[in-house]
Amino acid sequence: MENLLEIIDLHAGIEGKEILHGINLTVRPGEIHAVMGPNGAGKSTLSAVLAGRPDYIVTGGSITFAGKDLLAMSPEERSWAGIFLSFQYPIEIPGVSITNFMKAAVNARRKARGEQELAPAQFLKLLKEKMALVGMKGEFAKREVNVGFSGGEKKRGEVFQMAMLDPLFSILDETDSGLDVDALKIVADGVNALRSPEKSTVIITHYKHLLELITPDVVHVLKDGRIIATGGMDLADRIENDGFEGING
């Protein structure tokens, strides 16, 4: 089957400093990959480059997504193509309600795909359905985007947005950090509910906990800007027991 994402020899960094020194990664439709690694390994740089953060500069290599050159696309074009990044630190947008934010996002995508805007009733139905998925109550839709959210609410909010936008390819950037057991379960259930044979996910994490709830097909270890090991869940087990120090490329 054709690859959904293909990263070849990717070099990238920020403010003139190279952080990723030649990443190779291939994700096929339906697969879940985990990228594990210590602090400063380049995990968040990888997610930022995939989503097209303007201050990250790619200095070499290529990324092909669904047969297209991803690096030539703007952040919103990548979003329309089906890439979703669950932010490690979701951004506050004061005064803008979740409802209005999602309406703008959903309709921008529909417009980009040549589809009609959703009628208000349809949109509200979708909103309610996806809120239920992450256990959010009606009031949630009226709240300002991420303003005054607890850590858990922010992460659940990200999974809710992911459900709303129905992406082909999701990147969960440390979505598990700062979550208690119950919140982790809700997030994992949400992600699992969205699994399908066409859709792929990359889970970026320090720890194994989330991977016990969302079983990955492949586990990679990212260290010093390179993928130094690739394997299955056994690799995650080894890291849990021995730490990242014990893994060598």
Place this chain on the structure above:
Amino acid sequence: MTDEKDILAAAVEKEYSEGFVTDIEQEFVPKGLNEEIIRLISAKKQEPAWLLDFRLEAFRKWKAMDPPEWGHLSRLPKLDFQDIIYYAAPKKDKDRPKEIDPALQETFDKLGIPISEREVLAGVKSKVAVDAVFDSVSVNTTFRKTLAEKGIIFCSFSEAVKEHPDLVRKYLATVVPIGDNFYAALNSAVFSDGSFCYIPKGVKCPMDLSSYFRINASGTGQFERTLIIADEGASVSYMEGCTAPMRDENQLHAAVVEIIVEKDADVRYSTVQNWYPGDSQGRGGILNLVTKRGLCRGEGSHLSWTQVETGSAITWKYPSSILMGDNSSSEFYSVALTNNYQQADTGTKMVHIGKNTKSRIVSKGISAGHSENSYRGLVRMNPGASHARNYSQCDSLLIGDKCGAHTFPVIRNANPTAIVEHEATTSRISEDQLFYCTQRGISPEDAVGLIVGGYAREVLSRLPMEFAVEAQKLLSVNLEGSIG
């Protein structure tokens, strides 16, 4: 990083869709300002002698005054007051003087202003009574009869002078004296039309009242005069809107609005100001130099100002409240957006005279392009204002690094039981916010609109529904091309 800047720049450039000119035959008074011109305007309007005397006295005062220079307005051009036409009116069809000229009907249709009652009654537009002013004259005032049944007077200022001279005479210039300031004196000398409303004792106005001001003729200025009186226990919501054609010349708009609020009465005054702002190089645009003031005369009276200022090359206005009655209260909620080379110096004055008077100020300035945006305010607690309270919050949002955002409040407290609090902050649209929105598929232009709308929400949410939607649109439109 060109991308961020380009994005912001691209998001702010947009067409001013109200910039058309109506082709209609108009009559003018000769250019320039002198006693003869004032007599001519007064005669055209068939005014009583007392009003002509009022104008002439104002003119004498005005001649002795100098234009104010204290605003933070480096681009305010030196105005040649002899180079302005002070009166312009569409010619009436002699055979059908009562009918609205189809060209005017079409103009207001295009602007979305219902100047006939039919469209409102048909449910196309929400129920608002409109006084539509075209250059120097009122074209039509809707729902006069419906309102009159409740004793409410809502008509053009000229009609009020004819039909209710005692009321006009009783209240005119009681809040803004003839010689209050340079532009108020000018207005008092040459004012043409505007709106008059009187809400009698105990009456709650059953519909929103609104005035719409349209400048059309070239070389003219507009000098409207609005007088609103809410008698004891009355309440009314009043809205005003305005637009003008796109021209390379600056046109002067110097209005005076006076509001009198009696005991337990409530007036909510909303403005969406969308005068032509000039082009992206700062050529042309309306010079909006207005005086608006309300007197909360009675005990427990309440006056609320809400303004959304997106237009005009220069805005110089400070809607103010004098809290004379004990327990009276007032609010000022403002969003002022400037882009390109626009300049706004706007804010409010809250003068606390009575006991237990309360005021609240929420000002949101948004500067983009090369514009300058200043909040200027005064909160004064007089010695008798026991237990008075004020809270002010003035925020500035900067979009790009070529604009300026300033805050000039004055706080004067002379009462040991009064409390005044003022806070001001500046912020910008962060790259993180933009990226977060674009990652969700929202275009950078829309993202800026969304973020600015959120920033201004506290103010926008105070506008009547239809106005709020319009204001939100204006914010996005006027920001086009600002990202950069």
Place this chain on the structure above:
Amino acid sequence: MDRVYIVGIDEVPKRLNLAEREHLRLTFIVMPGVSAEVPFEIKIGKPGVHLEIFGLYLSPRNEQVRFDFTVRHLVGGAHSSQQFRGIVGGTARAEFDGLVYVAPDAQKTEAFQENHAILLSEGAVAESRPQLEIYADDVKCSHGATSGYLNPEELFYLRSRGIPEAEARRMQMISFITPVISHLPEELKEQILSRL
């Protein structure tokens, strides 16, 4: 550097230019009985400057005090904060004029300014004109000004614990001015508190 000026006794400079990366703390104290105009302008023309200004005015009788402070950020990457607190009684009049100016391109400036006044009597006047003039977008600037009185609930609380009214008021005043004097040497602090 830490400098303290007792207005009326010490000579107060009218302007200062700061060297690169200079860390400076200035305190201006106006004691009871002193009427004064204190004009002061500081230009930050070098990056890395960290400036803290504290001001205290105690004007219980018929004093006329006016601060006229300007802090100009001409380059980016500097920090300034100003905090003024005053107690005004009798027929005294205290004015605070404060301008924070941030020049074009003075990015990453942080500038904060506050003035808080307490009025003790009818006839006393406090006037505040805190001003921000900002020409750069990537900055953190804020100002705040309040004018009010000693909290009567707080006073009642203290008295209900058996503290006599005069002493309770004094405690409230101490608590109000503490933010602008806590960094001063003990001896000077004692001296200030003894004048309340």
